[in-house]
Amino acid sequence: MKSKTIRRWSFVHTWTSLICTVFLLMLAITGLPLIFHHEIEQLLGDAPEFRDMPADTPHLDLQQLVEKAKAHRPGEVVQYFGWDEDEPNGIFTIMAPTPDTEPNSSHTFMLDARTGEALEMPSANGGFMMVMLRLHVDMFAGLPGKLLLAFMGLLFVIAIISGVVLYLPFMRRLKFATVRQDKSTRLRWLDLHNLIGVVTLVWALTVGVTGVIAACADLIIAAWRNDSLSAMVEPYRNTPPLTQLAPATRLLDIAKNVAPGMEPSFIAFPGTLFSSQHHYGVFMKGSTHLTSHLLTPVLIDASTLEVTAVAERPWYMDVMSLSLPLHFGDYGGRPMQIFWATLDVLTIIVLGSGVYLWLVRRKAAKRAIVGTEVAS
């Protein structure tokens, strides 16, 4: 590599890193507790506690659960019901004053599917973990915040790539994993920056890219509503809004009928982001490990309960769905969570050492200016 080329890549690496570092540090620090959100919620006593009942206690039907939810929060409507294999007796319930209330103003709790008892989930609605989540997702700034973070994520990816290019000239005369301990603090941290940077490379790229994709989720969902949903609900365009919804009782049976072998992930009630004014959106997930991350929406007419369409999954929805586990690190048990957290801390160290190396070099360059002028 010519020294001019190296200088160019070095310029790219320095400035993409410096611009995104503050944001990336914030993301890495707030991301750390989020890796263990389940465990932390349990520790805080925020996780819903189910009462002991015989294992084969039957579940209420969905319309009964809707009524229980409404009784729990009078004057509000159910936006979503969700299922999670970790809580086979629980149904995540999201309610709000109106179906189109934005997600951050909704109220999330759990319904015991056997009794309809409402179990509050304080950390889903506020408190420390919610602050971490909001900082991490949009810095309390909505879509502009998300897009700013997406842009910072892109800079991070460019910083990683330029860092890999620079790894070659820096390491040409050194064996892999050399850390010079005795020369100077700067050299030690340079070697550590290179070593930790290059071993965490694939993980950091993966979390970076999937984070950018997740940050663009609003746009991806908007594209899906435009592309797929609007065509399917076109015949309903001029029909008046529904005053009464057909009961939710059989929604899952109806959806399973047209999506055989699939499991329910969540139901979007009419008028929400994931449904239309006239439809229930029942989102079914595949039953294999990989396809369990991919969602197929079944649109069910909310007055006749007939299936309007089994929506296709556009590729960008699949990409988004698969990005989420790869960003969260929640799909490989406890050891994966621990590696995820350690790699996150190592990334913080790469970011910090990068700033340190830049500061030291800047000081050295200032001192050297006089020397260079004499030499030329």
Place this chain on the structure above:
Amino acid sequence: MRPRQSSFWKVFGIPVVIGVLSAAGLFSALLGDGAWDAVAWVGLGIPTVLGTWGLLKRG
């Protein structure tokens, strides 16, 4: 100052192996539990251990 052909692999040989193992690990756990998870733990464990080792190593 042109690098010799071999210098690329001399520098990137080990990092490429670590990267491929990490990628295999990241993907593997998406496919199943048990052995699939174990592949993921190896793939992600290597960079974790190497990075931590470099940091803690002294003298």
